[in-house]
Amino acid sequence: MAVQARDVPAHRIRRLWPADRNAVLDYFLRLDPETRASRFMGNVSEAGVRAYAAQAVTAEGILYGAFVDGALRGLGELRPMGASRFGFGPRAEAAFAVERAFRRRGIGADLFARIARSARHRGVEDLHVRCLSGNGPMLRLAAKHGAALQHAGSEIEGALHLARPTPFSLWYEGIAETFDFSLAVSFPDRDGTPA
Numbered sequence: 375m376a377v378q379a380r381d382v383p384a385h386r387i388r389r390l391w392p393a394d395r396n397a398v399l400d401y402f403l404r405l406d407p408e409t410r411a412s413r414f415m416g417n418v419s420e421a422g423v424r425a426y427a428a429q430a431v432t433a434e435g436i437l438y439g440a441f442v443d444g445a446l447r448g449l450g451e452l453r454p455m456g457a458s459r460f461g462f463g464p465r466a467e468a469a470f471a472v473e474r475a476f477r478r479r480g481i482g483a484d485l486f487a488r489i490a491r492s493a494r495h496r497g498v499e500d501l502h503v504r505c506l507s508g509n510g511p512m513l514r515l516a517a518k519h520g521a522a523l524q525h526a527g528s529e530i531e532g533a534l535h536l537a538r539p540t541p542f543s544l545w546y547e548g549i550a551e552t553f554d555f556s557l558a559v560s561f562p563d564r565d566g567t568p569a
């Protein structure tokens with residue numbers, strides 16, 4: 375029988391906090407070798423992935439997670455580009471990965487939109503995404519969101535110019551993040567929905 379859209383569990387996106395550290399670690403370690411290579415633009419050892427994952431939530435930047443049935447299945451990272459002692463500068467970089475079994479259901483697109491919104495409200499003017507030139511899914515995802523794509527050797531860099539925030543959008547972002555924080559504290563490692 376054909377799978378109907380309503381049969382596919384919905385995902386929920388929220389900001390990740392230090393309380394989510396174990397979920398982030400497990401998520402990175404679950405990624406298959408090809409996804410890891412796409413995400414990190416090259417082969418990374420198990421130890422390398424573990425080391426990266428262990429500091430991912432506490433390093434400079436902001437993370438958003440996509441949860442399906444309470445488990446972290448996709449992750450978007452927003453990192454400042456260049457030195458930034460206080461918040462983000464005008465340029466930031468984003469990176470994404472969705473577990474293979476959970477792709478093509480809108481998680482990457484929702485993470486991209488959430489990261490772009492977050493960057494915009496932190497004063498970022500240009501959001502950059504880098505991937506290998508053969509990474510069709512990521513290139514299409516970036517182009518779909520309006521990023522201008524440019525070749526740089528074996529890599530492609532996408533740059534998205536962000537609109538300036540408005541008072542209403544800033545207020546909305548503040549509410550969304552406060553809500554995310556209380557969910558993470560109440561139900562760590564989950565999407566915040568009580569069973």
Ligand SMILES: CC(C)(COP(=O)(O)OP(=O)(O)OC[C@H]1O[C@@H](n2cnc3c(N)ncnc32)[C@H](O)[C@@H]1OP(=O)(O)O)[C@@H](O)C(=O)NCCC(=O)NCCS
Nearest residue numbers: 412469470471472477478479480481482483511512514515
């Ligand atoms: C890129 C990636 C995050 C997309 O995640 P996803 O959840 O499958 O993406 P979505 O379902 O939201 O798709 C959004 C858009 O991306 C594009 N896209 C995603 N997968 C695609 C594929 N296999 N082929 C062609 N286009 C694809 C499409 O434009 C799609 O829009 P559409 O469904 O309206 O056609 C995912 O493929 C991934 O994790 N790849 C490995 C990690 C990686 O390459 N990261 C990039 C370096 S930072």
